[in-house]
Amino acid sequence: MQDYLARLNPEQRRAVETLDGPLLVLAGAGTGKTRVLTARFAHILMTGQAAPGQVLGVTFTNKAAREMRERVAAILGRPVEGLWLGTFHSLGARILRRHADHVGLTSQFTIIDTDDQVRLIKQLLEAERVDTRRWQPQILTAAIQRWKDRGLTPQSITAADAADLAAGRAQTLYGAYQERLRTLNAADFGDLLLHTTEILRARPDVLEQYQRTFRYILVDEYQDTNVIQYLWLRLLAQRHRNICCVGDDDQSIYSWRGAEVENILRFERDFPGATVIRLEANYRSTPAILAAASGLIAHNQGRLGKTLRAGAAHASSEKVQVIATWDSDEEARVVAGQIERLRAEGHPLAEMAVLVRAGFQTRAFEERLINIGIPYRVVGGLRFYERQEIRDALAYFRAVVQPADDLAFERIINVPKRGLGEVALRALHDEARTRAVPLAEAAAALIADGRLKGRARQEAARLLRGLAQWRALLESEGHVVGAAAILDESGYVAMWQNDKAPDAPGRLENLKELLRALGEFETMTGFLDHVALVMENDEAGDADRVSLMTLHAAKGLEFDTVFLPGWEEGLFPNQRALDESGNKGLEEERRLAYVGLTRARRRVVVSYSANRRIYSSWQSNLPSRFIEELPAAEIELVGSVALAREARVGGPAMFPAQFPLLASRGKTVDVWERPARPAREKPVPVGARVFHQKFGYGTVRAADDDRLDITFDKAGEKRVLDRFVELVIA
DNA sequence: AGTGGGACGCTTTTT
């Protein structure tokens, strides 16, 4: 009830109670940003300043939106109905569906994802006879996305914007792409905001309606907003000016996706008379971690300036460990060893995370963790909706719901194989283009006049009949029964049932999961929107596992112990970021490091290795400049880092061959020695049948103390520790 | 129509 205010510190409380006028809350890492946002939300509702339907809450991720909804409900003691609370994109979609006709779409439009975009662009490039090897579709797709992020339409981009893209035809192609989307009755992510903004600008009546509705606007992660999001917000906020943006310029790490830190830096100019409140009391990390993070980020220029201070007393404050290793394999061993030791000391694995700069780095850790039998999960890998079978199934649903959805139709026309290959498809495309009709309609025409012959004709007719029947079935029987029928009668399920690949059963499981998820929605359209906009894996998260993820994926999370491997020049800061964006790139990398450090509550272990396996070859690296930027008083150098540091500070650029770390090979420091563990009570006999969590069943070939060489039935030869296998009683 | 081999090119990626 009222005590949501009592739990706040004075600055947080001010941020919650300053309801009128523009407000910028600069919330450092771990300073209770979410608490403030949710308390403010609840405060507006509880004091009767606005009804739930008059508050607009905007986040970047669905997860953040969900959390906020739950926490507001918890404060109020009941679920809240009618809130406009969601991501920029979901809110954009919601508004756009109501006014789609203004931009030439129907309210049933499909939201396409990046994959579909690329395929579309590729087709357009080919139609324009642009060499897609030299001018990659992905590049143009990305460019168009960036334009949309900046609120630029095909008409408003400049020649300079479009130069060096798609053989100089980028502007035409962008226009053609938008036209194509309209024909397909589809919108990409960028359109959800671009179209909406266009409508708000062109239709004062519509704009006024929304401006009146939204008496209070709350924006999370404001430092990550791009131009179009900013324009969208400004339009909506103009009337009441009760806009509260919460963000941290030091955590802006998405400029490469169009985010503009400038939005936060110039808030006071854009909203004159704005109140600015700084949240600087950190309740998350130990003083050593805070000092290390602050010392590092102080190297950035052009900050709004915040200093984190410890908001709570800490019984102990371990220094930040910095570990040098010889190569990336050793680094993985060391980190995994520490994880193992911490676990043995009673720390839950769920409170540990390995945060890397680039996705490929997780592999070394995965291998090592598997080897020593520590459960882990990789956050943000292949997502559910990205899987082939899910995309296929969704394409079926889309093709049924929306006959004009050529992208979906094309995806399913020959899945399962129907003998409708490239030749048939080309004929369809020709017909569709000359008559400007969807592919499905073109197919019907070719069947009718006999231009499709034989098996192709038969199969195409069957598919079209199917689509029509399923459409009727969705109407009469509902989306769940309809969907199941589609997957079954199309032969799609049978296709996987007949597939002998080992992953086929899993795919069938995923399809079942998809149908189950579908059941939670009222309509097929609602479900398809959800899938297009909500891209997260619903993995069971309750098991005790170490988390492996990129630094980007870690933003907003916290753990007791955080491992930050790979702090090497070239990798982190990333060479490409430096090459492409110079000092700006470097500063963003530094913010990424800051984000990494501030994820930790109690313990940070930074590490780097002199040699790293990248793809197939080895590369030598210098330690990251960020290591030097950590205040010496807060860190503990392990191994020969001290040496390396002196050498590097002392001299100019250094060649890997001179690197003193080479001398550290073989040297081990006790921190990463494997802890003594109770041996297995009875040794595992050679020849025994055993079971291993990861590798399955196998036969023991040799035993050396607690290490077993096992030939697994599926996984082949492995050396594993005996405590990770179970004896199989035959 | 489907597949197998070689060339290529790889930072991050909330929607």
Place this chain on the structure above:
DNA sequence: GCGTCCCACT
């Protein structure tokens, strides 16, 4: 080292 894409072959 691996996945993707294209072309050549069957």
